[in-house]
Amino acid sequence: MKRFIYISIVILIIVFGRYQYIYSEQAQRDMFASVVVPPTFKLSLDNANISFGHTEPGKHVELYPNTHYNELKCISNKGNPWYLKISIIGNVIGPPDNNVGIDSFKWMVSRTTGDGVTEKGWHEFTELPVRVYTSGPMDSEGGEVTIQFKYRLDMPGNARAGNYNLNVLYTMTDTP
Amino acid sequence: MKIPILISILILMTCGMAMAAIDMSLDRDMVDFRTMEIGQTSEISDQGVYHNQLTCSSTNNKTWYLKVNMVRPFTSGAYTIPNEYFEWKVVDVIDGRGIVTNGTNVPTPFRDNPSLVYTSDPLDNTGTEVKIRFRYILTIPKNQIAGSYFASVRWTMTELL
Numbered sequence: 399m400k401r402f403i404y405i406s407i408v409i410l411i412i413v414f415g416r417y418q419y420i421y422s423e424q425a426q427r428d429m430f431a432s433v434v435v436p437p438t439f440k441l442s443l444d445n446a447n448i449s450f451g452h453t454e455p456g457k458h459v460e461l462y463p464n465t466h467y468n469e470l471k472c473i474s475n476k477g478n479p480w481y482l483k484i485s486i487i488g489n490v491i492g493p494p495d496n497n498v499g500i501d502s503f504k505w506m507v508s509r510t511t512g513d514g515v516t517e518k519g520w521h522e523f524t525e526l527p528v529r530v531y532t533s534g535p536m537d538s539e540g541g542e543v544t545i546q547f548k549y550r551l552d553m554p555g556n557a558r559a560g561n562y563n564l565n566v567l568y569t570m571t572d573t574p
Numbered sequence: 575m576k577i578p579i580l581i582s583i584l585i586l587m588t589c590g591m592a593m594a595a596i597d598m599s600l601d602r603d604m605v606d607f608r609t610m611e612i613g614q615t616s617e618i619s620d621q622g623v624y625h626n627q628l629t630c631s632s633t634n635n636k637t638w639y640l641k642v643n644m645v646r647p648f649t650s651g652a653y654t655i656p657n658e659y660f661e662w663k664v665v666d667v668i669d670g671r672g673i674v675t676n677g678t679n680v681p682t683p684f685r686d687n688p689s690l691v692y693t694s695d696p697l698d699n700t701g702t703e704v705k706i707r708f709r710y711i712l713t714i715p716k717n718q719i720a721g722s723y724f725a726s727v728r729w730t731m732t733e734l735l
Contacts, residue, residue, distance in 0.1 A: 433607035
């Protein structure tokens with residue numbers, strides 16, 4: 399009986415000693431980290447002055463026909479679709495009874511870097527915002543999307559001499 | 575006869591517990607980078623020159639190693655910040671004579687698998703409390719979805735390389 403007890407104790411010492419050896423050779427501590435990435439939703443324009451210079455009545459003038467005139471950079475990391483729209487604030491400012499309407503001015507997207515959908519071809523400016531670009535899945539993950547524009551003026555033949563101005567509004571929105 | 579045996583076992587277990595030879599503590603287990611914009615890099619050191627300190631001691635007279643790995647990358651819902659954008663660096667070692675794997679003040683990205691941070695010197699293995707101080711660097715990628723991101727890191731002090 400005594401021998402059995404001694405053997406049991408020796409086995410326990412070996413087993414527990416082994417356990418203790420494994421236990422004591424390693425220690426672990428966990429650490430936690432956090433960060434808040436806020437929503438970014440911004441638009442920038444490289445050239446806000448569109449000038450057609452001197453234009454004869456009945457002439458068509460396209461600015462930089464072989465390239466683009468200006469470009470917008472849109473950034474969103476909200477993960478939701480966004481839309482770029484364009485419109486005219488007010489009306490054409492010029493001489494009275496000038497016969498030059500906002501539909502004489504036209505825009506076209508010549509190139510984008512995003513994976514969204516572009517409204518193709520020439521479009522007349524309007525007072526109501528119209529959609530220019532609808533973002534794609536990658537466009538709302540924080541990357542910069544460049545949208546390049548071309549502009550054209552179809553001056554009516556009966557336009558009166560004078561200076562004409564209009565204000566263009568570019569809107570980046572998450573409302574379709 | 576059974577009672578003395580049980581008492582012996584309990585004594586053995588108690589002695590075994592008391593003989594724990596490796597010990598490690600962490601003075602600050604939270605790294606809060608607060609709010610960061612996309613593309614921004616931030617280095618955090620909330621205690622002046624360092625952010626937190628691991629205190630390691632061993633009386634085993636055996637070389638020990640400090641390792642680190644990511645248990646969970648920065649995650650917010652379905653989105654993660656890749657591990658390579660989150661880095662640690664040892665800024666100081668107090669009372670230790672071992673080797674910092676990449677040297678001090680060298681940012682090293684966290685990895686999923688344990689990376690060696692520090693290898694003890696024989697003088698570190700006789701009960702000396704070796705204090706290793708860290709700073710952390712995070713860069714938010716330019717294409718990172720907005721959200722609150724959380725990560726988990728594990729420090730391991732081990733005698734196995």
